[in-house]
Amino acid sequence: MTHRFRILVVLALCFHFVGLFVLPQIPYLFSADTIELMKYSGHGAHIAVYHPAMYVLYLLPYPALIALYFFRNWGRYLLLAFICLTLFGTFFFGASVSGPPESFVSFAATLLDGAILALVFLAPLQQCFSTSISCSGTNARVP
Numbered sequence: 001m002t003h004r005f006r007i008l009v010v011l012a013l014c015f016h017f018v019g020l021f022v023l024p025q026i027p028y029l030f031s032a033d034t035i036e037l038m039k040y041s042g043h044g045a046h047i048a049v050y051h052p053a054m055y056v057l058y059l060l061p062y063p064a065l066i067a068l069y070f071f072r073n074w075g076r077y078l079l080l081a082f083i084c085l086t087l088f089g090t091f092f093f094g095a096s097v098s099g100p101p102e103s104f105v106s107f108a109a110t111l112l113d114g115a116i117l118a119l120v121f122l123a124p125l126q127q128c129f130s131t132s133i134s135c136s137g138t139n140a141r142v143p
Contacts, residue, residue: 005119010069049093
């Protein structure tokens with residue numbers, strides 16, 4: 001079970017990485033019309049979505065997922081905070097415009113994040129995040 005969980009964590013980390021760092025560097029994946037429309041992303045926002053401090057929000061899943069890979073308790077709360085901030089932030093971030101590749105990667109990352117959150121807060125993996133049980137070994141089995 002822990003091996004499969006770690007695979008999910010690595011996949012989520014990869015999808016978040018591709019969505020934030022790779023796709024913006026490959027503009028030919030998007031049509032000219034889509035790129036033009038994406039310029040309006042954030043229109044009507046109640047906060048400055050392109051402020052450098054906002055990028056801290058998009059970096060939250062990286063330390064959270066790395067911590068979850070090593071079964072650190074604080075990682076699950078950091079990932080939960082990221083999901084809640086982005087969920088409720090949609091009311092303040094303005095219009096969201098994305099092309100098909102970005103939508104696919106974002107949707108996959110969100111599904112993986114949801115699966116990971118369900119696993120870390122429910123049995124049997126919930127026990128791995130307590131201080132008395134160590135599941136970080138490669139042969140560790142969760143009852």
